[in-house]
Amino acid sequence: MSSVLDRLRRLQSLRPQNSPTEPELLRLPDAQPGSLDALVTGQEIENEGGRCWLVTERYPLTTRHGSQPLASLLDTNPTAIAPLYPSAGLGSHFDFRQAVFIDTETSGLGGGAGVYAFMVGVGVFQGAGTGEWGREAGEGMPDPRSPIPSPQFTVYQFFMRHPGEETALLTALAELLAGRDGLVTFNGRTFDAPLLRGRYQMNRRFLPQGVAQPPVLAEDAPHLDLLHPARRLWKRRLASCSLGNLEAKVLGLERTEEDVPGSLIPYLYTQFLQTGNAAEMRRVFYHNREDIVSMVSLAQLLCSHFADPLPSALAGELHPLDLASIGRVHAELGRQESAEQAFIHALENLSDTDALPDIFDGLGWLLKRQERWTEAAALWQRWLSTVPGPDPRPYVELAKYCEWQCSDLEQAQMWTAWALHNQQSAPTRFRSPQAISELQHRLARIQRKQMGSDDTPESHTPET
Helix, strand or coil, X not given: CHHHHHHHHHHHHHCCCCCCXXXXXXXXXXXXXXXXXHHCCCEEEEECCXXXXXXXXXXXXXXXXXXXXXXXXHHCCHHHCHHHCHHHXXXXXXXXXXXXXXXXXXXCCCCCCXXXXXXXXXXXXXXXXXXXXXXXXXXXXXXXXXXXXXXXXXXXXXXXXXXXXXXXXXXXXXXXHCCCCEEEECCCCCCHHHHHHHHHHHCCCCCCCCCCCCHHHCCCCCEEECHHHHHHHHCCCCCCCCHXXXXXXXXXXXXXXXXXXHHHHHHHHHXXXXXXXXXXXXXXXXXXXXXXXXXXXXXXXXXXXXXXCHHHHHXXXXXXXXXXXXXXXXXXXXXXXXXXXXXXXXXXXXXXXXXXXXXXXXXXXXXXXXXXXXXXHHHHHHHHHHCCCCCCHHXXXXXXXXXXXXXXHHHHHHHHHHHHHHHHHCCHHHCCHHHHHHHHHHXXXXXXXXXXXXXXXXXXXXXX
């Protein structure tokens, strides 16, 4: 027996003491091993599906999470965003008072049947003036029979202390979501909503009678996924449109050291299951809760900026690059007046010349679409005189204008030849073989047309 023990001890000594695959965690100074109920303020709830843990956090609507109070979202709606995502159900009937803000924390970063949501955070507006009768009776679990007199935004976080509590979590979640008819997430159309639909499907045999996937999670239910309009608005200015980066760069928020990177959360939950130590799980609750409250602030900004960006721009609350992005969207949607105002304001206030060509191009396209040729030509000349470099676009637009609107082939030839010269003399890294080829083709066609020898269909068809 002793020889066996000796061999086991030698094998144990050969094992690496710190696995290189285990991430190093920033420990909180006061993080001590302990049970969940000792470290996370919440309570056990029980229903027909079993038991799970619930943490409830309430925010007065005067709470500011960014520049505006949470209540400001109740004065907006996503109808200005709706045309961008026609299948999302964001029409005038979408009401944030009846919506649910959902964020999940999962056992893995990928998909598949083995990945489940061990924590589901749900944010809802409640109380007088929010259109919601309260849910406060019992030990913190919602009860639709008790009114909440003061309006508030409440975050409910359902947590599985072990995978056997999934049925209880799904049952409690279905009860809370009953009657809600709008979903707000951040990347939830791709991740959170399909994941929860899958978990209800996989557990359908174990759920109590009458408990099923809530209608608000259905694939065709109204769903505002904030990631997509956020990218449309901020991608020109920000390297990343992750929720954390938007908090820092747009909302001006900085999380405390209690936060934890999302990529570590599955590992932390695994450690909790193995050790029962909830010290690090406190940070997961904090992370999830901050994500949900940030969604409220981002939803308000997106709805108000896309609806009418000029007030925010004039107040200095909207960067010129972001305003240019909205100008593009409004132009695509046919909102010509607001698009033009957005482009002009962006041009007047943008100091970064690298971004100017894109704004000149957008405003020029808008003017051309309205056949405001004289204004467009002046803008293109301002473009090439303001922004140095071999970009052929303003020259080509002027060549088109001279050829098709002014019937001035000599000027059309001049602008084309100028663009070709700039391209051919530019440093190699700035040259575009495709642009050079297209300019050579254009120049040759104009010259044939001057000589009266070009009778091809393209010589009679104005270019767009």
